[in-house]
Amino acid sequence: MIEVRNVFKQYGNVTALDDVSFTVNEGEIVGFLGPNGAGKSTMMNIVTGYLSSTSGEASVCGIDVLENPDEAKKKIGYLPEQPPLYREMKVSEYLNFVYDLKKCTLNRKAHLDEIMAVTKIANVKGRVIGNLSKGYRQRVGIAQALVGNPPVMIFDEPTVGLDPKQIIEIRNLIRNLGKNHTVILSTHILSEVRSVCDRILIINEGRLIADEKTENIARAAASDRKYTVKVAGPRRDVLRELRALNGVRLAEDTGDGDADGAVFAVEAERGIDIRKQMFNMLAAKGWPIMELTPRGMSLEEVFVMITDEDERRRTAPGTRGGREG
Amino acid sequence: MTAIFKRELRSYFSTPLGYVFSAVYLAVSGFLFALLTLRASSSDVSSYSSMMIFGFVALLPLLTMRSFSEEKRLKTDALLLTSPVSATGIVLGKYLASLTVFAGNLLLSCVYIISLGKYAAEHSPVSPARTFGCFFAMFLVGACFIAVGTFVSSLTENQVVAAVGTMAILSFFAAIALFNGMIDSYAIRTVLSWISLYSRFTNFTYGMFDFAALLYYLSFAAVFVFLTVRVTERRRWI
Ligand SMILES: Nc1ncnc2c1ncn2[C@@H]1O[C@H](COP(=O)(O)OP(=O)(O)OP(=O)(O)O)[C@@H](O)[C@H]1O
Ligand SMILES: [Mg+2]
Numbered sequence: 001m002i003e004v005r006n007v008f009k010q011y012g013n014v015t016a017l018d019d020v021s022f023t024v025n026e027g028e029i030v031g032f033l034g035p036n037g038a039g040k041s042t043m044m045n046i047v048t049g050y051l052s053s054t055s056g057e058a059s060v061c062g063i064d065v066l067e068n069p070d071e072a073k074k075k076i077g078y079l080p081e082q083p084p085l086y087r088e089m090k091v092s093e094y095l096n097f098v099y100d101l102k103k104c105t106l107n108r109k110a111h112l113d114e115i116m117a118v119t120k121i122a123n124v125k126g127r128v129i130g131n132l133s134k135g136y137r138q139r140v141g142i143a144q145a146l147v148g149n150p151p152v153m154i155f156d157e158p159t160v161g162l163d164p165k166q167i168i169e170i171r172n173l174i175r176n177l178g179k180n181h182t183v184i185l186s187t188h189i190l191s192e193v194r195s196v197c198d199r200i201l202i203i204n205e206g207r208l209i210a211d212e213k214t215e216n217i218a219r220a221a222a223s224d225r226k227y228t229v230k231v232a233g234p235r236r237d238v239l240r241e242l243r244a245l246n247g248v249r250l251a252e253d254t255g256d257g258d259a260d261g262a263v264f265a266v267e268a269e270r271g272i273d274i275r276k277q278m279f280n281m282l283a284a285k286g287w288p289i290m291e292l293t294p295r296g297m298s299l300e301e302v303f304v305m306i307t308d309e310d311e312r313r314r315t316a317p318g319t320r321g322g323r324e325g
Numbered sequence: 326m327t328a329i330f331k332r333e334l335r336s337y338f339s340t341p342l343g344y345v346f347s348a349v350y351l352a353v354s355g356f357l358f359a360l361l362t363l364r365a366s367s368s369d370v371s372s373y374s375s376m377m378i379f380g381f382v383a384l385l386p387l388l389t390m391r392s393f394s395e396e397k398r399l400k401t402d403a404l405l406l407t408s409p410v411s412a413t414g415i416v417l418g419k420y421l422a423s424l425t426v427f428a429g430n431l432l433l434s435c436v437y438i439i440s441l442g443k444y445a446a447e448h449s450p451v452s453p454a455r456t457f458g459c460f461f462a463m464f465l466v467g468a469c470f471i472a473v474g475t476f477v478s479s480l481t482e483n484q485v486v487a488a489v490g491t492m493a494i495l496s497f498f499a500a501i502a503l504f505n506g507m508i509d510s511y512a513i514r515t516v517l518s519w520i521s522l523y524s525r526f527t528n529f530t531y532g533m534f535d536f537a538a539l540l541y542y543l544s545f546a547a548v549f550v551f552l553t554v555r556v557t558e559r560r561r562w563i
Contacts, residue, residue, distance in 0.1 A: 045403075049406070050403050050406050050407050070410075070411070073407055074409045078407045080400065080403040080407075082399075082400045082403075084399075084400055084402070084404035085399075085401065086336065088336055088339045088340045089332075097328060097331075097332050100327070100328035101328045101408045144404070
């Protein structure tokens with residue numbers, strides 16, 4: 001569906017993309033993940049034909065975006081990082097303009113009404129875009145990408161600026177789109193990729209450093225057994241006893257706590273479930289457990305771990321240039 | 326292209342720019358018309374049209390300064406450039422919209438002619454061919470100026486820079502017209518008169534149709550439209 005091969009992008013002497021290759025299959029939802037300045041927006045601009053790459057190829061539905069731009073562009077709906085909104089236009093006027101611009105052939109009124117319904121902007125359709133709040137403008141930006149119902153949708157940070165309820169609704173929308181569209185989205189929010197994407201591509205400093213199914217990354221995250229436990233008891237004694245427990249690799253006082261008790265972070269040895277032992281020991285001492293939360297490794301930590309690992313690998317002497325997908 | 330043309334035209338009049346331009350245009354043209362024909366008791370509009378063409382140097386950049394620079398600044402060009410429209414379509418849509426607003430004002434200002442017939446009839450009759458020729462010359466030079474302005478606005482994100490840059494280039498053309506006679510070197514004079522937009526419309530103002538001049542003005546506008554298309558295409562290669 002989307003194929004990117006050996007793409008490089010230079011801005012002057014800044015290398016924004018360094019030999020990026022990946023494919024996205026039909027009906028997949030893929031998340032681009034990476035810190036600021038990683039090259040996510042640059043990558044999306046290249047796939048949509050807004051920018052050209054310094055070298056390398058990108059194709060959509062088998063159509064090369066440079067050789068046959070008009071055909072390729074018909075297949076793509078794009079929400080750029082900054083939604084391309086004409087501030088002086090009314091929402092409905094704007095969507096009608098996009099409809100004409102995309103040379104759309106669907107029933108105009110029914111199609112635009114449906115888009116306004118799913119992005120929940122029907123109530124502002126008579127208002128001037130420049131006067132809308134940021135969240136509404138973002139939604140108009142998303143609506144704009146849906147016009148013409150293109151088979152490929154590319155969203156650059158789609159949920160930025162939305163309120164929590166809208167974030168959930170837009171994620172549901174994207175998930176639904178994924179049933180019969182191919183979707184790429186970029187985000188810094190890891191819970192977003194986890195809840196929406198089938199696959200995660202992690203980009204760091206212009207290089208693709210991970211390309212994994214979401215469930216694999218989630219499993220990797222869950223396999224480390226970490227808990228936070230809140231205990232009503234004297235801090236120092238509880239910590240000492242926790243450390244002495246069999247199978248505990250690490251126990252730390254987080255410094256948090258309230259009238260209910262103190263909060264500790266506990267990490268078990270690999271393959272050992274310490275919860276029973278911990279309960280028995282604390283009960284015997286007369287220090288009740290007020291809360292016990294499995295912490296796993298958060299996706300944030302996995303992300304930091306992967307990017308750090310990548311940095312270490314690259315700065316280590318003798319391994320320069322040798323990298324793996 | 327039609328979608329862009331229509332949007333562009335509508336945006337002139339859903340922002341103050343279209344109204345400001347029309348107000349200034351009609352005020353300036355009305356003043357000059359009164360001064361150069363009515364007060365001079367003349368039914369000849371050729372001195373009015375040449376003065377207006379000098380006025381265009383300051384007026385028409387207002388019309389084109391926003392064209393591409395605003396799109397670049399607000400990144401709305403991403404929508405146009407990722408839609409199935411060619412760069413030529415984008416540029417022509419915008420160019421023709423600016424040209425239409427200008428032509429509309431030019432047409433409006435034609436009502437002044439009515440007053441000529443009323444007041445100047447006894448002294449000298451109004452020549453329809455010469456009057457039409459003068460307005461046609463204004464249109465052609467305006468079309469060239471708008472092409473230059475559209476081109477300059479495609480080079481910058483800043484409207485003010487676009488406006489001032491365009492005025493500078495147009496002033497250069499005007500300066501050639503005013504001072505070319507003073508240059509001693511025959512070669513330089515010939516070269517400069519080649520790019521002088523001012524030296525070619527005289528036949529029109531005598532009521533004669535000058536096909537070579539028409540072709541000259543159309544090619545001049547086409548060259549700048551073409552350059553704008555190139556810049557728009559190259560935008561992706563930065
Ligand atoms: N027009 C430009 N000129 C020069 N450098 C640029 C330009 N656009 C982007 N860059 C550089 O390219 C790199 C990648 O930028 P890009 O916008 O793709 O990052 P990103 O992953 O989208 O970041 P963010 O999460 O902040 O949106 C950055 O180092 C940036 O400074
Ligand atoms: Mg970005």
